[in-house]
Structures are given as C-alpha cells and as structure tokens.
Amino acid sequence: xxxxxxxxxxxxxxxxxxxxxxxxxxxxxxxxxxxxxxxxxxxxxxxxxxxxxxxxxxxxxxxxxxxxxxxxxxxxxxxxxxxxxxxxxxxxxxxxxxxxxxxxxxxxxxxxxxxxxxxxxxxxxxxxxxxxxxxxxxxxxxxxxxxxxxxxxxxxxxxxxxxxxxxxxxxxxxxxxxxxxxxxxxxxxxxxxxxxxxxxxxxxxxxxxxxxxxxxxxxxxxxxxxxxxxxxxxxxxxxxxxxxxxxxxxxxxxxxxxxxxxxxxxxxxxxxxxxxxxxxxxxxxxxxxxxxxxxxxxxxxxxxxxxxxxxxxxxxxxxxxxxxxxxxxxxxxxxxxxxxxxxxxxxxxxxxxxxxxxxxxxxxxxxxxxxxxxxxxxxxxxxxxxxxxxxxxxxxxxxxxxxxxxxxxxxxxxxxxxxxxxxxxxxxxxxxxxxxxxxxxxxxxxxxxxxxxxxxxxxxxxxxxxxxxxxxxxxxxxxxxxxxxxxxxxxxxxxxxxxxxxxxxxxxxxxxxxxxxxxxxxxxxxxxxx
Amino acid sequence: xxxxxxxxxxxxxxxxxxxxxxxxxxxxxxxxxxxxxxxxxxxxxxxxxxxxxxxxxxxxxxxxxxxxxxxxxxxxxxxxxxxxxxxxxxxxxxxxxxxxxxxxxxxxxxxxxxxxxxxxxxxxxxxxxxxxxxxxxxxxxxxxxxxxxxxxxxxxxxxxxxxxxxxxxxxxxxxxxxxxxxxxxxxxxxxxxxxxxxxxxxxxxxxxxxxxxxxxxxxxxxxxxxxxxxxxxxxxxxxxxxxxxxxxxxxxxxxxxxxxxxxxxxxxxxxxxxxxxxxxxxxxxxxxxxxxxxxxxxxxxxxxxxxxxxxxxxxxxxxxxxxxxxxxxx
Numbered sequence: 007x008x009x010x011x012x013x014x015x016x017x018x019x020x021x022x023x024x025x026x027x028x029x030x031x032x033x034x035x036x037x038x039x040x041x042x043x044x045x046x047x048x049x050x051x052x053x054x055x056x057x058x059x060x061x062x063x064x065x066x067x068x069x070x071x072x073x074x075x076x077x078x079x080x081x082x083x084x085x086x087x088x089x090x091x092x093x094x095x096x097x098x099x100x101x102x103x104x105x106x107x108x109x110x111x112x113x114x115x116x117x118x119x120x121x122x123x124x125x126x127x128x129x130x131x132x133x134x135x136x137x138x139x140x141x142x143x144x145x146x147x148x149x150x151x152x153x154x155x156x157x158x159x160x161x162x163x164x165x166x167x168x169x170x171x172x173x174x175x176x177x178x179x180x181x182x183x184x185x186x187x188x189x190x191x192x193x194x195x196x197x198x199x200x201x202x203x204x205x206x207x208x209x210x211x212x213x214x215x216x217x218x219x220x221x222x223x224x225x226x227x228x229x230x231x232x233x234x235x236x237x238x239x240x241x242x243x244x245x246x247x248x249x250x251x252x253x254x255x256x257x258x259x260x261x262x263x264x265x266x267x268x269x270x271x272x273x274x275x276x277x278x279x280x281x282x283x284x285x286x287x288x289x290x291x292x293x294x295x296x297x298x299x300x301x302x303x304x305x306x307x308x309x310x311x312x313x314x315x316x317x318x319x320x321x322x323x324x325x326x327x328x329x330x331x332x333x334x335x336x337x338x339x340x341x342x343x344x345x346x347x348x349x350x351x352x353x354x355x356x357x358x359x360x361x362x363x364x365x366x367x368x369x370x371x372x373x374x375x376x377x378x379x380x381x382x383x384x385x386x387x388x389x390x391x392x393x394x395x396x397x398x399x400x401x402x403x404x405x406x407x408x409x410x411x412x413x414x415x416x417x418x419x420x421x422x423x424x425x426x427x428x429x430x431x432x433x434x435x436x437x438x439x440x441x442x443x444x445x446x447x448x449x450x451x452x453x454x455x456x457x458x459x460x461x462x463x464x465x466x467x468x469x470x471x472x473x474x475x476x477x478x479x480x481x482x483x484x485x486x487x488x489x490x491x492x493x494x495x496x497x498x499x500x501x502x503x504x505x506x507x508x509x510x511x512x513x514x515x516x517x518x519x520x521x522x523x524x525x526x527x528x529x530x531x532x533x534x535x536x
Numbered sequence: 537x538x539x540x541x542x543x544x545x546x547x548x549x550x551x552x553x554x555x556x557x558x559x560x561x562x563x564x565x566x567x568x569x570x571x572x573x574x575x576x577x578x579x580x581x582x583x584x585x586x587x588x589x590x591x592x593x594x595x596x597x598x599x600x601x602x603x604x605x606x607x608x609x610x611x612x613x614x615x616x617x618x619x620x621x622x623x624x625x626x627x628x629x630x631x632x633x634x635x636x637x638x639x640x641x642x643x644x645x646x647x648x649x650x651x652x653x654x655x656x657x658x659x660x661x662x663x664x665x666x667x668x669x670x671x672x673x674x675x676x677x678x679x680x681x682x683x684x685x686x687x688x689x690x691x692x693x694x695x696x697x698x699x700x701x702x703x704x705x706x707x708x709x710x711x712x713x714x715x716x717x718x719x720x721x722x723x724x725x726x727x728x729x730x731x732x733x734x735x736x737x738x739x740x741x742x743x744x745x746x747x748x749x750x751x752x753x754x755x756x757x758x759x760x761x762x763x764x765x766x767x768x769x770x771x772x773x774x775x776x777x778x779x780x781x782x783x784x785x786x787x788x789x790x791x792x793x794x795x796x797x798x799x800x801x802x803x804x805x806x807x808x809x810x811x812x813x814x815x816x817x818x819x820x821x822x823x824x825x826x827x828x829x830x831x832x833x834x835x836x837x838x839x840x841x842x843x844x845x846x847x848x849x850x851x852x853x854x855x856x857x858x859x860x861x862x863x864x865x866x
C-alpha cells in the first residue's frame with residue numbers, strides 16, 4: 007500500500023496533467039501486476055462497496071483518538087472529508103508494515119459478513135500500523151467516496167504509454183465492470199477473443215456544447231441534426247445470444263429494463279446500438295421524472311412498468327455482425343441502423359432517432375430556442391462523415407442545448423463543502439418570496455461561482471450568520487442569485503411545490519436587492535407553461 | 537482582575553489594556569503581529585525585541601517602553617511582567633499579579649522551539665487566557681525538524697530540475713524561522729522586501745538571517761535553483777513572474793488540511809506554524825495549573841468545552857472583536 011499511497015500523494019499534489027500521467031506510469035513500472043490491476047480499478051472509479059457503517063467508523067476513530075464523539079463531529083465538519091478527518095485525529099501510527107493493495111481490498115470485501123467486533127478489530131489494526139498518508143488512503147477505500155483526482159482519460163493515457171498500445175484500445179478494454187481479482191494484465195489488455203468479453207461496451211463518444219455560431223460548422227447539408235432527448239444514454243449489446251444494456255455511467259442496467267429482454271432473440275449476434283433510453287408513450291417522450299420513479303427501484307412491479315414504459319431512441323450502430331464499424335462514416339452506420347430497425351421483427355422498444363429536415367442554420371436556431379415545446383433539450387449536430395470517436399472530442403459531434411430557465415433567488419442557507427471546498431461555505435439554498443411575504447426555499451445549488459466569488463461569499467456568510475444547525479448556517483436574506491435549470495416539475499416533497507432539474511448558479515445578481523427576487527407565483531407560471 | 541471589553545482586554549486596577557484594538561492610553565503588546573499591535577496607543581509596553589517591530593510597522597514616533605523577560609513593574613499595586621511565548625521574536629505572555637491572584641494573557645504562542653525566538657515558558661497562574669487557532673484534534677503538527685528537512689529536500693529537488701523555489705510565510709515570524717533552517721549550501725537565498733525590512737529591523741538586537749534583498753535591480757537572468765522567501769500576499773502577484781521558472785510552497789499550519797492546501801493553488805503545502813497545535817495547547821493549559829481558562833482566537837467553543845469536560849476546568853469562550861478568522865495566521 008505504500009507505493010499506492012505515494013501515487014495518491016503525487017497525483018494529489020499537482021494540478022498538471024502531465025505530472026499526473028507521469029506519476030501513474032512510474033507507479034505501473036514499479037509495482038507488481040496484481041497490484042496494478044487493483045490500482046487501475048481504483049483509478050477509474052471501480053471502487054469497493056462501503057463495507058462498514060459510517061457511524062461505526064466514526065465511533066472507532068474517536069475512541070482510538072481518545073476524544074468524545076461531539077469533538078470528532080465538530081472537527082470532521084471543518085475537514086469536510088471523513089477519511090481525512092479520521093487520519094488526522096488518530097494518534098500517530100507506526101507505518102511498520104507494507105500491506106499489499108490487493109489483500110487490503112480483498113479483506114475489506116469480506117467485512118460485510120463479519121460481526122461488528124471483528125470489523126472493528128480489523129480496521130483499527132490497520133489504523134495502528136499505517137502512517138498518516140496511508141491511513142488516509144486506506145480509510146478512503148472504506149468510506150467509499152474514493153476519487154483519485156485523475157480523469158479516466160488520464161489513466162488511459164498513462165496505460166497507453168506504459169503498455170505501448172493505442173489509447174482507444176485501452177479505453178475499450180477498461181469498459182464495463184471487470185473485476186481485478188478475475189483478470190491478469192494479459193487478459194485485461196490483450197485483444198479479446200470472441201466470447202470472452204461479450205459484455206464489454208464501447209467507450210461512448212461524447213459531444214461538446216456548441217459555443218460559437220453554427221454557421222462556422224459550414225454547409226448544413228454535411229450534418230445530421232437530431233433532437234437531444236433527456237433520458238439515459240446507453241448501449242444495447244447482443245452477442246452470442248446474450249443481452250447487455252449499459253448506461254454511459256457504465257452501470258449494467260440489463261435487469262432494470264425488462265422491456266429490452268426480447269431483443270436477444272431478435273437482434274443478430276454481434277450487434278451494438280447506441281441511443282437514448284427514455285420513458286415513451288404514444289409516440290412521445292415522457293418527462294425525465296417518470297424515469298426516476300423506476301430507476302432507483304429494486305423490484306419492478308407491473309404497475310411501474312405500465313406507468314413508466316421505456317424505449318431506446320437509437321442513433322448509432324457501433325458493431326454489426328460482430329464487426330466493429332466505429333471507424334466507418336456516420337452515414338454508413340446510420341444507413342445500416344435504419345435497415346436494421348425497419349426490418350419487420352424488431353419490437354417497438356427500439357425507435358429510430360429522427361433526422362430533422364432543416365435547410366438553414368437559422369431554422370435550427372429557432373427550433374433550439376423552442377426545444378422544450380418539442381419535448382427535447384436542444385439538438386445534436388453530427389458530421390455525416392464522422393467516425394464514432396472515443397471519449398469527448400471536439401469538431402465532429404456537437405450538442406446545442408436550449409437556453410436554461412432562470413429564476414432569481416435569495417440565499418438563505420449555506421453549508422460547507424467537501425474536498426477542495428472543505429471549510430468553505432459552498433453549498434447554498436435559495437428561496438423565492440411566498441404569497442405571505444415569507445421566503446420559501448426552492449433550490450439547492452453548489453456550482454456556478456468562481457473560486458474568488460466563493461471566497462468572498464464565504465467571508466460574508468461567516469459574518470452574517472443568523473443561526474447554526476450543525477454544518478448549516480442560516481444567513482440574512484440579502485444576496486440574490488440567478489438560478490438556471492433545465493426543467494421544472496410539480497413536487498409534493500418540496501416546500502415550494504416544485505422540483506427543478508439541474509439547478510445551478512448562473513450569476514451573482516449584485517444589482518438586485520433581496521426584495522427583487524422572484525416569487526412562488528413566478529415558479530407556478532413557469533410550471534404551467536411547461 | 538481582567539475584563540473583556542469593547543476596546544480589548546482591560547485591567548481596571550492597573551488601568552491598562554492588553555493588545556487593544558482601539559486607541560487607549562496604555563497598551564501592553566504581546567507581540568508585533570498586526571492583529572495584536574495596533575495603531576494609536578498613547579504608550580506601548582512590550583518586550584525589548586518587539587519594540588523595533590512596532591517602530592517599523594507603526595512609525596518611529598510612537599512612545600514605547602520595553603521590558604525583558606522576567607523583569608517586572610508595578611502599576612497601582614498590580615505587578616506586571618513578561619514571559620517568553622515562543623510565538624515570534626519578542627513575543628510575550630503577560631503575567632499580572634494583584635492581591636495574591638495571578639492572571640496570564642498568553643497572546644499567541646507555541647511550545648515547539650523554532651530556533652529563533654526564546655522558547656515558551658509555562659507560567660503558573662489562577663486565570664489563563666489562551667488562543668485556540670488550532671484548537672481541534674485534527675491539528676497535530678509534525679515535528680518542526682522533520683518539516684525543515686522536507687523543505688530542504690524539496691528545494692534540492694527543484695534546483696536539480698532547474699527550478700527556483702518560492703517559500704511563502706508571514707514576513708514576521710515564519711520567514712525568520714524558515715531562513716534559520718534553510719540549508720544555504722543548496723544555493724542563494726533571496727528575500728521579498730517585506731521580509732528584508734523585518735530582518736533589518738531585528739539586526740540591532742543581534743538577529744542575523746541569511747538572504748539578499750531582491751530589489752528591482754537584482755539580476756536573476758543567469759541564476760537558477762535559488763530560494764526566495766516571501767509573504768503569502770505575493771502569491772498571484774506580478775512580482776512572482778520575475779522568478780520563473782519556479783515552484784511555490786505555502787508554509788502554514790493551515791496546510792494540515794488537504795482542502796486548504798488545494799485551495800491555495802500552490803505546488804506544496806508545508807505544515808509549519810507559529811501557533812501551538814492541539815497537543816501543545818493541551819500541554820500549555822494544564823501546565824499553568826489555572827482553574828479558570830478563557831479561550832480566544834480560533835475554535836473557542838469546542839476547545840473550551842473540551843477543557844471543561846476533559847480536565848474539569850472552568851473554561852469559557854471569549855470572542856474578541858479584533859480576532860477575525862484570518863487564513864494567514866499572523
């Protein structure tokens with residue numbers, strides 16, 4: 007674990023991507039093969055499940071540190087990160103033993119089956135024998151919010167350097183939920199034999215938001231234009247009579263979507279389709295909230311399946327008859343996709359993404375502005391001759407989203423953030439004016455301000471606190487912020503009666519006084535207009 | 537014997553204030569940092585080595601009376617003396633004794649020996665006023681020697697890669713500690729003007745520190761691998777550009793937290809403080825034998841509660857107006 011800890015510290019210390027890549031390559035060169043696999047899994051976010059309750063962890067740490075629970079909590083709020091707080095509050099350790107990373111992770115995986123006493127014994131034993139940084143990394147593994155501070159793309163880059171193979175190939179091999187215990191470096195990175203890794207999806211090709219004028223993209227005739235739907239991006243894979251449905255977040259969702267079950271008997275072997283999975287009825291998409299009502303559930307009742315029926319709106323074909331066709335032009339892939347979907351036996355859970363028949367960029371712009379009327383969030387622009395790339399690349403595919411809805415809200419609560427924003431008040435709650443002149447909270451948001459603005463606001467919050475509730479402070483209703491969001495829904499769970507989709511801070515309205523913020527009635531109007 | 541008033545800590549019997557933040561007639565000053573030594577006092581009373589700092593920062597015309605550590609005077613029956621606080625050069629705890637009752641106002645202090653200022657000495661008392669800048673158990677600092685050795689190793693590594701090393705620390709206190717422990721065999725050391733000014737003010741009292749003032753005329757063109765000591769305010773200023781290519785480190789107790797380290801946007805954060813950490817605060821408070829403890833400057837509430845629960849002391853939190861939560865820990 008010492009080498010891995012050094013890697014973590016090296017990555018944590020620098021903001022320069024080249025240094026991070028170099029640190030990973032160094033680590034790969036120094037460590038053994040089994041540790042490599044576990045480290046790679048951690049680096050790309052395949053982390054172990056949290057094996058113990060947070061409350062237990064806090065209690066054991068406080069006991070070992072000889073401090074009362076309230077003082078532990080108070081200190082934890084200042085640190086903002088549980089693993090770091092624990093590492094700082096334990097009495098100095100010995101750091102005498104170098105535990106191999108794989109055995110640590112495998113032992114942690116056995117913890118859920120043990121009784122509390124045994125769990126405490128194992129974890130405190132590690133704590134006693136690890137140095138400060140090692141303790142932090144070890145505890146991070148337990149708390150389950152393990153993030154290494156490198157993007158997947160950087161890990162891919164480092165592996166490509168180390169293995170001396172193509173980045174796209176590395177990206178492909180890392181897809182899906184593979185288990186470090188079940189792989190070797192050879193099995194994970196060799197060209198897979200057919201039938202061995204049937205489950206493996208392709209890296210999703212992602213589009214950047216179009217910032218400039220669309221005219222800069224050239225002749226509109228060279229572009230496919232599609233609606234950008236608000237669902238879950240996914241891949242449907244049929245190989246050797248098996249079906250796999252992956253989300254972009256690389257969750258295997260096959261069981262969540264029984265609608266797609268019949269596809270394994272209908273789609274030819276060696277088919278991979280890329281599209282948007284979305285609740286759909288009577289030729290229309292349903293709001294995203296309908297999807298949310300079923301995505302979190304373990305058991306899917308017939309009622310849920312009836313109320314939130316899903317379909318995939320297909321827009322690309324990545325594999326056809328077992329051949330990877332991502333390098334072929336989009337036009338070719340699209341034609342094959344159309345042929346596939348128009349062949350008779352395909353159930354109606356696979357829909358074709360419509361091409362929008364625009365002749366001028368001006369028409370696209372008008373459509374984009376009114377996108378919500380057409381139940382989409384904007385348009386996708388894809389070059390007809392584009393290959394299906396890997397990761398986020400500029401130039402070939404663009405998303406062009408409609409402008410967000412906005413409301414001016416008053417800051418009423420603030421909570422300190424985590425990680426880089428620990429000990430800074432960065433999580434805000436905003437309110438609008440209710441009919442009776444009281445402030446009604448309607449949105450929480452924590453992104454959208456610059457570091458400088460955050461620091462300024464943090465100072466103000468600390469000086470203008472009205473009350474404290476644990477880590478939360480209520481503040482004088484003074485500052486007004488323009489809150490942007492993508493959608494608005496009626497909600498009985500929220501005080502304001504509405505739930506917002508993707509709320510974020512668009513700008514600090516220093517020109518407005520609290521009294522000039524929007525009202526609950528304004529929100530109702532937005533809701534009625536949807 | 538002492539009151540916590542709008543102007544500062546006040547002794548009515550002796551009619552004088554300790555570290556007041558509004559102009560008063562007579563002020564005892566624990567040390568030269570800006571949040572303790574303010575402008576406009578009729579007369580300043582401080583340790584001999586604090587006097588040149590006050591003149592540097594508040595002007596040569598101020599009226600200053602000096603004392604040595606352990607030397608005492610009497611004001612209307614109150615016997616007053618200064619004792620080493622170990623915080624920075626000239627820093628002092630103020631001991632006041634009247635009718636058998638002893639109070640100690642510690643100002644800022646640390647127990648670790650920084651090799652520059654006179655090390656902290658515990659003073660027995662009945663009432664102890666303590667700071668609590670790092671009064672939480674998350675602040676257990678590494679040994680200073682270990683940090684100095686890390687700093688020198690880092691400087692050597694930077695130099696070997698052709699990079700200059702910029703060390704940021706408060707101009708009064710932290711900078712002198714750094715300069716005392718930098719391994720000057722590694723290369724030349726340059727000083728920001730603010731640091732050079734403090735060093736110059738301390739020369740008359742026999743303090744000598746390595747380093748050459750980095751003036752606008754200093755030619756650095758052919759130099760590589762040198763170290764520069766500068767105050768934190770230099771971060772992000774155009775002044776730094778001249779030192780390219782460089783790596784920059786913040787030296788502060790706040791660097792103990794990863795979030796603070798990352799927020800500063802520096803290459804390294806070294807945990808180096810003029811203040812007592814959690815262990816030292818506990819040791820200091822218990823060593824005084826005081827039954828009444830007044831906690832100021834920092835985590836007043838939790839530290840006071842801890843002292844009460846853990847040691848059964850009558851500990852209370854005191855919120856001094858002048859003590860804003862400053863990130864630069866002056």
